Amino acid sequence: MTTVRIPPTLRAETGGESAVPASGSTVRELLDDLTGRFPALRERIYPEGELARFVNVYVEGEDVRTREGLDTRVSDGSTVILLPAMAGGC
Amino acid sequence: MSATVREIGPREARETGALLVDVRSDEEWKVSHIPGALHVPMSQVEERLPELVPDRSRPIITYCAVGARSYRILPTLDALGYEDAISMAGGIVAWRELGFPVDSESRLDEDKRERYSRHLLIPEVGEDGQRRLLETSILLIGAGGLGSPSALYLAAAGVGRIGIVDDDVVDSSNLQRQVLHSTAGLGERKARSARKALTALNPDVEVVTYEERLTSENVDRILTGNWDLIVDGADNFPTRYLLNDASVWHDIPVVHGSIFRFEGQVTVFKPHEGPCYRCLFPQPPPPELAPSCAEGGVLGVLPGVIGSLQANEALKLALGIGEPAVGRLLLFDALGARLDEVRVRRDPDCPVCGDNPTITEYIDYVDFCGGR
Numbered sequence: 456m457t458t459v460r461i462p463p464t465l466r467a468e469t470g471g472e473s474a475v476p477a478s479g480s481t482v483r484e485l486l487d488d489l490t491g492r493f494p495a496l497r498e499r500i501y502p503e504g505e506l507a508r509f510v511n512v513y514v515e516g517e518d519v520r521t522r523e524g525l526d527t528r529v530s531d532g533s534t535v536i537l538l539p540a541m542a543g544g545c
Numbered sequence: 546m547s548a549t550v551r552e553i554g555p556r557e558a559r560e561t562g563a564l565l566v567d568v569r570s571d572e573e574w575k576v577s578h579i580p581g582a583l584h585v586p587m588s589q590v591e592e593r594l595p596e597l598v599p600d601r602s603r604p605i606i607t608y609c610a611v612g613a614r615s616y617r618i619l620p621t622l623d624a625l626g627y628e629d630a631i632s633m634a635g636g637i638v639a640w641r642e643l644g645f646p647v648d649s650e651s652r653l654d655e656d657k658r659e660r661y662s663r664h665l666l667i668p669e670v671g672e673d674g675q676r677r678l679l680e681t682s683i684l685l686i687g688a689g690g691l692g693s694p695s696a697l698y699l700a701a702a703g704v705g706r707i708g709i710v711d712d713d714v715v716d717s718s719n720l721q722r723q724v725l726h727s728t729a730g731l732g733e734r735k736a737r738s739a740r741k742a743l744t745a746l747n748p749d750v751e752v753v754t755y756e757e758r759l760t761s762e763n764v765d766r767i768l769t770g771n772w773d774l775i776v777d778g779a780d781n782f783p784t785r786y787l788l789n790d791a792s793v794w795h796d797i798p799v800v801h802g803s804i805f806r807f808e809g810q811v812t813v814f815k816p817h818e819g820p821c822y823r824c825l826f827p828q829p830p831p832p833e834l835a836p837s838c839a840e841g842g843v844l845g846v847l848p849g850v851i852g853s854l855q856a857n858e859a860l861k862l863a864l865g866i867g868e869p870a871v872g873r874l875l876l877f878d879a880l881g882a883r884l885d886e887v888r889v890r891r892d893p894d895c896p897v898c899g900d901n902p903t904i905t906e907y908i909d910y911v912d913f914c915g916g917r
Contacts, residue, residue, distance in 0.1 A: 463806045463841075464834045473880075499834065509830040513887045521890050536876070536887065540826035541803040541810060542785060544691040544778035544848075545838035 457529055459489055460536045468496035477535075480510055483525035485535060500537065510539045551619055551631050553606060554762050555640040558633045563604035566594070566635070568618050572608065575680060576673050577647040579640060587614055599822035601626045608633035608640070628822050647769055649676070650655045657749070661703055669866045675703060679749065681863040684708035684772040684797075686759060686788055687737040690838065690848030691855060693725035693776030698856040699776075700743040700750045704863065707743060708770060711735040722845040732763040759784050761907035764791045774862055775799045776855050778848075782829040783910035789814065790907065793898045798862060800854040802852055805836070807844050807879040809851035812889060816898060819871035824892040829914045847879050 461469045469475055470493075479485035486506070490497030496526045500507045512519045513536040519527040529535060558565065561656075565582035567574055574584045587609075598605065605627055607615035615632040623631040632641070632766050635909075641647055653661070653672055664670040664678075681704050685692045688711040699707060713735050715726045723735075731740040736754035743752050755767055759779070768791055774791055777799050779785050785803075792799045792814065799814045801822065814821050829835060854875065861867040878887040896904040 464830065509797065509826070509828040509834075511826070511887075516885075516887045518888065518890070521888075523762055536885070538887070539830040539834060540785075540875075541781070541805045541808075542782045542829070542835055543780055543805045543838045543841075543843065544687050544804055545689045545780040545804075545843065 456531065457485060457533055457535055459485065460534065462538055462541075464539060464541070465496060465499060465537065466498055469493050480529060481525065482514065482519050482527045482529060482535075485529055486512075486525070501540075512537055523540055551686070552612070552616065552634040553594055553631050554634055558606045558608070558640075559645060561604065561606070563606045564598065564627075565606055566598075566607045567637075568607050568615050569609050570636075572677070572680070573626040575649070576676050577637065577641075577649045579608065579637060579704070580646055580648045582608070587618055590618055591625065594622070594627075595625055598627075599628060602628050605822040606631055606633050609636050611636040611638050624826040645861060657703075660747075660749075662776075664702070670864060674864045674866075677865075678703045678860070678863055679705040681774070682708070682770075682772050682791060682808040683859055683863070684710065684767070684770070684775045685778060686710050686775060686784065687778035688725055689719065689778060689780060690722050690737040690804060690843065691715070691852040692739070693723045694849050694852035695776050695778065695802075695859065696725055696739055696743060697802075698853060699745065699859060700752075701742045702856075702860055703747065703749055704860075706750065706751045706753065708753040708755065709736045709739045710757065710759055710767060711739070712756055712758040718839075722843065722848050724849070732842075741764060753906060759787060761787060761910070764788070764907070765795075768792070768795045768797060772797055774859055776859055777801045778852065782835060782914040785822060786913060787907065787910045788828070789893070790897050790904065791819050800855045800858045800862070804843055804847050804849045804851050805838065806842055808845060809854075809877045809879075810849055810874055811851055811854045811858065811877070812872075812874045813862070815869070815871045820889045820896040821895060823897050824895045825874065825889045827895075828891075832915045844879055847877075850879065 459475050459477050477485050477489040479488050486501050490501045500510045515533050564607050565579050567578050567582045567584045568587040609615040609665050612634045661675045664675050683704050688709050715730045715738050725742050728737045734756050736756045740752040776799055795818045797817050862869050872889050874887050874889050893900045
C-alpha cells in the first residue's frame with residue numbers, strides 16, 4: 456500500500472481526505488486504483504488515463520516526468536505526492 | 546618572462562611601490578580594497594587597462610581575494626604588452642592578515658555596529674556580510690501575506706534597498722495576517738503603508754515603491770532598477786508566469802513562495818543555474834482549481850512561516866552562504882507540522898530557460914492562465 460498526498464485544491468474530489476491509500480507497482484496502476492475510487496479526481500487530473508499537464512506527481516521526491524512517467528515504479532510504503540501549482544501570496 | 550616566478554608576497558608587494566591592480570568584482574572592491582590600488586574587474590582588463598595604464602613598462606602587481614584570479618589574468622596582461630606584471634600571492638586576505646591597511650567605501654559606524662551586533666557575531670555574516678547586506682537591493686512583488694514578513698525581516702536585517710510592487714490598498718480583511726500594515730493604515734496604498742513600517746523599523750533602509758500592478762508593459766522598467774534578487778509574493782498566476790519570464794531574461798534570481806489554507810511552497814529559481822517556474826509548473830491549473838486566498842482562505846500565520854522562509858533564502862543568497870533551495874521545492878504543511886522536499890530539475894525543453902527557447906518575448910499571461 457502506498458500513501459498518496461492530496462493537495463488542498465483537489466480535496467473536494469477525495470471527500471476532504473489529505474492522504475489516501477492506493478495500491479499499484481507503477482504510477483499508472485496507482486492512479487488507476489486511486490481515481491477508480493474517486494471518479495471526480497479522475498476527471499480532474501487523469502482523464503482518459505493521461506496525467507493532466509498542470510499536476511506534478513512525485514515518487515520519493517522525484518517528479519515522475521523526469522523518470523519513466525506513468526511507468527515509474529512505486530515501491531510499497533513509498534510516499535507519492537500530487538502537486539498542482541498554487542498562486543496564492545495573499 | 547614565463548620562466549620567472551610570477552608571484553610576490555604582500556610584504557614585498559608593498560615595498561616595491563609598483564601599481565596594484567585589483568581584479569575583483571565591484572562588490573568585493575566596495576567591501577574592502579588596498580589603498581591606492583587601481584580597480585579593474587577581471588572581465589574588463591582587456592578593454593580598460595591599456596587606457597588606464599598606457600605605459601607598458603610600468604611594473605604592475607595584480608591582486609584578488611586569495612591570489613588565484615590575479616594569477617590567471619597574467620597571460621592577458623602579457624598579451625596586452627605589459628612587460629612587468631606579477632600577481633600578489635595570498636591576495637587581500639593575506640595582506641589583511643599581515644595587518645596592512647585596507648580601505649572600505651562603507652565602514653560600519655557605531656550605530657550600525659550596535660544595531661547589527663547579532664549579525665556581526667556570526668562568523669558567516671560578520672562585518673563584511675553586514676556591509677554586503679547594506680549594499681543589497683531586493684525587490685518584493687506584493688506587500689501582502691508573504692511580502693509582509695519577508696519585507697520586515699529583510700529591512701530589520703539591514704538590506705539596504707527594498708523595492709515594493711503593489712497597487713492594492715489596505716483592507717481590514719488583510720490585517721488577520723499582513724503584519725506590515727495596521728488598523729491606522731486602512732485605505733492606504735500598501736506600498737506606502739509598507740514604506741512607513743519599514744523605515745520606522747530601520748531608517749538605514751531605502752524603500753522604493755511602485756504603486757502599480759506588474760504587467761508586460763512595466764516589468765522591464767521595474768526590473769532594470771538594479772535589483773540583486775526578487776522575492777515573489779504575488780497572488781495570481783499571470784503575474785507569476787510574467788515574473789518568471791522577465792526574471793530569466795533579466796537574469797535575476799527569484800525566491801518563490803505560495804500559500805493556500807494550511808499549506809505553502811518555497812523554492813529558489815536561479816536563472817540558468819537551476820530550473821525556472823515553467824520547468825516546475827509548465828501550465829497553471831484551470832481557474833476552478835486555483836482559488837485565491839480571498840476565495841479559499843488561509844491560516845493567518847501560514848504566510849508568516851512561508852514569507853520568513855523566503856526571507857531566509859534571500860538573506861543566504863545575498864550573503865553567499867549556505868545551500869539555497871535551488872532545484873528543491875519545500876512543502877510546508879501547517880496542520881501536520883511537516884516540511885517535505887521534492888526535487889525540481891531544469892527542463893532542457895523549457896520554452897523560456899531551455900536550450901532552444903520558443904518564448905522569447907512577453908505573451909498574453911491572462912489568456913495563458915485561462916482568462917484570470
